[in-house]
Amino acid sequence: QKKIDLSILTKPQKGIEFVGKDSLFSMRLQFRMQNRAAFLTRDDKDFSAGSYEFRVRRLRLKLEGFVYSPKLTYKIQLAFSRGDMDWDMTQESQVNTSVNIVRDAVVYYEPWKDLKFGFGQTKLPGNRQRVVSSGDQQFADRSIVNATFNMDRDFGFFGAYRRNYFAVLGSVTSGEGRNSSGSNSGLSYTGRIEALPFGAFADKNDYQEGDLAREQKPKLSIGASYNFNDDAVRAGGQLGRDLFAKTDMETFSLDLLFKYKGFALYSEFMQRNCSNPITYTSDTLSVQPVFTGYGFLQQVSYLFKSNWEIALRYAEVTPFSSVYNNPDFTSVNLKKNQEFQLGVTRYLYGHRVKVQGNLLYQLTGDLRAKTDAGKFGAIFQIELGI
Template sequence: MKSIKIIAFFILLSLPAICTSQIYLDKYNFGEGLHFSGENGYSIQLEGYAQPYVETKRYLGNYDSEIYKRFRMRRLRLSLSGNSENEKLSYRLKVDLSGTPEIDIEGEDDAGTFLLDAYLEYDLTDDISLTFGQRSTATDNRELRMSSQTLQLVERSRVTSAFSTIREFGLFADGTFRIPGGSYLKPTLTLTNGDGLNVFQKDRGGLKYGGRLDFLPFGLFTYFGQFRQVDMVRELTPKLVVGVNYSYNDGMSSRRGRESGSVLYLNDDGDEALPDYTKFGIDFLFKYKGFSMLGEFVKSTATVGNDITQRVRNDGSTSTSFLVNGIQDVENYVKGRMMLGEGYNIQAGYLFKNLISVDARYTHLEADTYSFLNNGTFYNRPNYYTFGISKYLDRNYGAKIQTSFTYVDAAPGSNDFNGDPINGNEWIARLIFSIGF
């Protein structure tokens, strides 16, 4: 039913342009969607892709343990975007039709979400634009600014799943400025509700303030290359972007600012009293003649107020118990339910001229003493080593097949997906096929 409503909404959104004047199919390239233009100069683009996915996991040391298997539609996405006649005003609507939420076994970036992007963008000048609505945020690590259809490996890194917000609702200001020598600065400022995506109920806490500054010393990337992981265009000259990002969430009701209302605390009067969350990051992307390298570092901290005296259980009841190792400790109890610590991800790969890519990644997570990153079932795994091979069937990401193998160091106290203790490390094998139009 939801899928039917969304498809109907897409049609309704397009009706004004269709009814007021004629539109024409301007161009179509496999993997780049349908591009329409109107007689008055406006444009509309419709695109989508599907990604069927297979995953198996084996817990080493537990030879009698069950091998975890998973078959599903990883993503099934449809997006509609367009520009006004003078191209100053644009919009985007993007949804995922792959199904209902599932247990977060590997911290998927947005598994089971429905409404992804929904925003309006206005170009104040040739260099500055304002966006209002829901979209990806520049205060996440660089990988989150890249489309899921263009990932270098089957899945995003664990730095992304551990610390990213993914999408937020608010106001975004983006700039692109050329400086002497052919270099560029690209600043972004964000002011959001700090509750993640799809917040249709009560707004929790205060606002989230943040920004990013990217420096491109060798000029702009070719054909959106800054927002795609593989060097599909084989840059003829070296391209590099280095960026820093920072955000401050004034009152957060979840582990990392992604799921509003999932973790709540109260003061003596029964009013909400929430911890603050700060995140800092630095990252880079380099491309040259088929070679690409991505590096990211993220660190997060929290501030817990003295006014927190109660916690809200999952069933809605409250408790004044904040026991940590048998001792009442409000601050560290609260921190133990948040994603606190640091992590870095480094990955690189080479795309051959026959469109076969060989890629590798190393990801490291280091949890604070009190942090949900110590959770034995979902995290508590400091090191991830991944090797992947991909075959692209065209240069527009219209179709590709990817496989990857990940070896995971599991720290003592780790559990399998059923919550049972494991005695060794893990192997994860993944296979995904992507087809777009």
């Protein structure tokens, strides 16, 4: 066992890469952090500070590469920030019982160039905004549509077949979400298709927000995802609080992305159905609903040559009447939410170093009482990584 020299390389915005000269393995190391100061007004008349959010929103470490053969690759991502570890003790839970540092831990086998099989934990092929890394977003965070309906990550088997004009993705996973300790007999099935009528985007530019690659020709991607979670035990399927009874749920998403010369447009529609969306304890004193309903997101942005970007977002989420006006469960009254957001971003080193300012207006609607309550907010965020 003699010692072999390694090479150490980098590509812009791609961290530090170690490559064995005998090509037995490679490892690329990246980190990133997202520091945020935000405040919300008390309401939309009184502009004084109601609350602040001052925290390291995310701090991640990522390892990627291959071992043994360039066809056998891996991706590991760890999350170290408190709000990014999925758990706190105020949530009583039998399913999600402790912190979880592992975001991604997946092994891929690529028998040939367009085909990829995965085994492990990573993102399900759901709505595009969820699959775009939190480090590649153009607003400080994802939308309320994503927060309410996203399919998140799960552990299991993954497959993807990508060609120039289309992609087909699928997975069979546990259904209990990130790294659950055990899993019931009902699994979760996800499928996604994408059509790219004008051909592939620049290097992964269809999985980044904004048009930093400044597509020289118009590019369009239309995607549709479907997830069926058999015997789901958490309010959001792969996410959320414990349900009091297991239930089947299905989630759809439809998204459209267009980019051209610095301009980007993104639309997303999502819907969740569930035959029994309200679960309860046998004494019916405790109730945990599933948010069934639909949501819509629209984002547009333009990136100036100076790498300043302006972006606008509108998002809304509307529950079905069965979870806000259910005669059997009058205590359940899920709200309609709307979000208007203006984002200004200065990209210093692509998405790896950027300074972001967001202004937002949130409107919460009680559909049963037919009342509204609004709040203004502002967010300052710095993302820094290698």
